[in-house]
Amino acid sequence: MEGVSWVPRLTRVLERVQHTADTVSLKLDLSLNHQPGQFVQVSVPGVGEIPLSVASFPGDRLMITFRRVGRVTAALYGLGVGDSIGVRGPFGRGFPLEGGDVLLVAGGMGLPPIRSALGSILRERDRFGTVQLLYGARRPSLLLYREEYDAWRRGDVVVSLIVDEAEDGWRGRVGVVTELFDELEVGSDATVLVCGPEIMMKFVGRGLLKMGFDPKRIYMSMERHMKCGVGLCGHCNIGPYYVCRDGPVFDFETLRNIPESGVI
Numbered sequence: 001m002e003g004v005s006w007v008p009r010l011t012r013v014l015e016r017v018q019h020t021a022d023t024v025s026l027k028l029d030l031s032l033n034h035q036p037g038q039f040v041q042v043s044v045p046g047v048g049e050i051p052l053s054v055a056s057f058p059g060d061r062l063m064i065t066f067r068r069v070g071r072v073t074a075a076l077y078g079l080g081v082g083d084s085i086g087v088r089g090p091f092g093r094g095f096p097l098e099g100g101d102v103l104l105v106a107g108g109m110g111l112p113p114i115r116s117a118l119g120s121i122l123r124e125r126d127r128f129g130t131v132q133l134l135y136g137a138r139r140p141s142l143l144l145y146r147e148e149y150d151a152w153r154r155g156d157v158v159v160s161l162i163v164d165e166a167e168d169g170w171r172g173r174v175g176v177v178t179e180l181f182d183e184l185e186v187g188s189d190a191t192v193l194v195c196g197p198e199i200m201m202k203f204v205g206r207g208l209l210k211m212g213f214d215p216k217r218i219y220m221s222m223e224r225h226m227k228c229g230v231g232l233c234g235h236c237n238i239g240p241y242y243v244c245r246d247g248p249v250f251d252f253e254t255l256r257n258i259p260e261s262g263v264i
């Protein structure tokens with residue numbers, strides 16, 4: 001098992017899984033002892049380096065899941081089994097997992113770090129009370145890791161899904177993720193882990209506060225453009241904090257006092 005690496009380790013792709021037309025997971029020949037919610041800096045030689053959440057369970061082979069949006073993600077998307085990429089990290093502060101009820105809320109591409117947290121919870125399921133995942137995507141075909149939901153349910157996780165727009169065969173709910181609050185099974189003293197677009201996190205935070213959840217126990221994973229990934233270049237600040245070093249996970253009490261956080 002490898003510790004933190006400050007310089008890129010050249011790592012081979014062991015497996016490539018196509019999730020949607022533009023989203024894949026790469027499983028890599030490297031095991032990290034990370035905290036769910038932490039990220040790695042992934043580089044394609046000659047192209048560039050980007051932050052990606054660790055999607056794998058702690059101790060397992062590193063898995064990253066990404067959508068092809070620009071230069072580096074396009075280069076990563078084009079890789080196959082046996083190709084090599086650079087990996088630095090894991091960096092940042094992840095989600096605290098202290099036991100009790102846990103509510104996980106993810107929107108779209110926000111599911112990878114939440115999947116990692118779920119993996120940790122499932123390994124020590126007895127330490128936790130009610131565990132519930134609320135996950136929303138634009139369309140049913142864009143829901144990530146669909147083949148894993150049954151295993152999560154068998155592990156006593158309540159999995160609640162919703163999509164913005166139905167497709168043929170979808171018999172589930174249609175709407176935004178906050179509409180799933182009417183299915184909540186966790187208590188308002190639950191620890192809440194949230195990852196998704198800022199606009200979604202804003203409405204999730206607002207809705208949970210109205211229901212009496214403690215802002216100090218709501219943890220949100222933030223995204224900012226990064227360069228160094230380790231608190232040196234000043235590229236990724238939110239107020240007085242660097243997302244790479246002090247985050248990417250922040251509690252909502254901290255974020256709601258920073259106007260430019262985008263979640264208030």
Ligand SMILES: Cc1cc2nc3c(=O)[nH]c(=O)nc-3n(C[C@H](O)[C@H](O)[C@H](O)COP(=O)(O)OP(=O)(O)OC[C@H]3O[C@@H](n4cnc5c(N)ncnc54)[C@H](O)[C@@H]3O)c2cc1C
Pocket residue numbers: 039048050051052053054065066067068069070071072073074109112113222223224225226248
């Ligand atoms: C801590 C952290 C964790 C992250 N984890 C993940 C992850 O697990 N999976 C993942 O897919 N992404 C994740 N991201 C976002 C990812 O880093 C960016 O998508 C990536 O930097 C884009 O690089 P690029 O070179 O492909 O795109 P660029 O060439 O830099 O950008 C091309 C175009 O795409 C736009 N763009 C950039 N990022 C996004 C985006 N996220 N969504 C939509 N448009 C975008 C840009 O504004 C630009 O117009 C994470 C970011 C952070 C900070």
Ligand code: FES
Pocket residue numbers: 225226227228229230231232233234235236237242243244245
């Ligand atoms: S990316 Fe350099 S300080 Fe955060």
